[in-house]
Amino acid sequence: MTSSHDKPADVFAALKHLRAEKLAIPDEAQFPKTAMDRLTAAGVLQAPLPRAYGGQGLGTEPGLGLETLSLLHGLGRISLPLGRLVEAHVNALRIVARYGDAAHMTKAADGVLAGSLFGLWVTDPSGQGELNIHAQGDALRLTGGKMFCSGAGHAGWAVVTAFDPGCADQRLLLLRMDGSEQVSPLPAGLSGMKAAVTGQVDFTGKHVARNDIIGLAGDYLKEPDFSAGAWRSSAVALGGLFRLAELLRDQLKARSRADDPHQRARFGQIVMAHETGRLWLRHAAVMAEKLEAPPEEIIATVGFARLAVERVCLDGIELVQRSLGLGSFLTDNPVESLMRDLQTYLRQPAADEVLHNAAGYFLSHAFCAKENNDADV
Incomplete structure (x- = not known):
């Protein structure tokens, strides 16, 4: 289990301060690194972690709906692309907290506390090219990719869905972005939300371990x-x-x-x-x-x-x-x-x-x- 040595930052006071500063996104076609660094320093990326892992449980622990609403609404007031990136970060950590085990949560918490943004990439390319898992002895190899990946090339970790030949439903993977992926722009750019840097990622050839699989097949689509x-x-x-x-x-x-x-x-x-x-x-x-x-x-x-x-x-x-x-x-x-x-x-x-x-x-x-x-x- 991972914990923070310091009390989590008051993210709501930090957001209010950043709004008063009129935190700028200087080029809408580029990833807003400076702004994201400011949010990270303010504890925004840490806040969704469960409290036992150094966060405030926003989006990952029950009963904190209004607090999570305040966080996400406040981010939208600053920048919709920034809000989109953090929303996906919250969603990814929620999946790890809900369906992963203690080792998955510790791994995710270590990534967040090191300053990593998490992505949630679940859209398969139209036609062929969907992400597949192939067994190679005790290891696994991926082929295919994902599209509409917000933060592509900038997220340090991602939760992705992938097809496993041995399962009828998709599996969830917790993947560290280590440079073995091919990141490219969408075939045609979006007219808005450009600063979210939504691209496509080809994972073909990436090797992963069996303990990178989160939960059971079909968990991602589990209701409600x-x-x-x-x-x-x-x-x-x-x-x-x-x-x-x-x-x-x-x-x-x-x-x-x-x-x-x-x-x-x-x-x-x-x-x-x-x-x-x-x-x-x-x-x-x-x-x-x-x-x-x-x-x-x-x-x-x-x-x-x-x-x-x-x-x-x-x-x-x-x-x-x-x-x-x-x-x-x-x-x-x-x-x-x-x-x-x-x-x-x-x-x-x-x-x-x-x-x-x-x-x-x-x-x-x-x-x-x-x-x-x-x-x-």
Whole structure:
């Protein structure tokens, strides 16, 4: 077991300080190393570790949903790409804590305390090229790779899914990035979230040990964790909407337009939209991190929260564009890059399916059951 000699940093005070500094991402097409170094020094990468391993348990221990929400929302207010990188870091460590053994957790904690960022890479390339495990005596060799890998070339460790010929379901691997991987850009670059440096990684020829395998086959897709984790990306996105509202406020004041009744109406709509998303996420975060409700209710609630945040963010973008006009599309306006980042980040998969399934659950169960219970209102 690994522990930190010092008390974990107050990450919330550190984030507030970094926001006040207006921590900059100087080139949106490059990995934000300086900013990430500042977050690491502030204890942000350490915070998701379980407390027994030197962290604060944010995202890895039950009952800390609101604290984890504050962390991820606060990161989104600073930078959506930074928030995306740390969100994946939290998700990876959660998987190790939930499905790994003490040796896996110790290995991960040592990596984090040494300053490493963790990635979570689970998307297989279309067609052939998916990641496969091949046995070579007591050792294992990998072929294939992953795409849409945020932090590719900069993450020191990664949790990845891989196909094992002996199993019907994918396995989870905890891999140290040691330079034996081939990192390359996506065939076509993304229009937003460029600073997250999302690329593709070819692991062909990489040798791994059997104890690099985490848990059992199929653990990654195990519910409710698989679907319930969607609230964490929504928390970062909602932080981006908050930052967008801040920029709108500042630019309206600078243009002496803050007293215009139409501008006030639009700004008020954004404030209400953000609060709607925040209330949904508070409910979803508490439910998802406690894991006490029926799994189907957790999944449905998080699904609705995710879709609610998507809707309020898209509405907020439209309101900002109406308020600032063509100026919101100028490339030297921070609003322009933030809107691109937010629109890209919101493109999570299977939104229609999520709505269909969540509505089906509440149609059949919880909503009608609670309809006549005033205590639940």
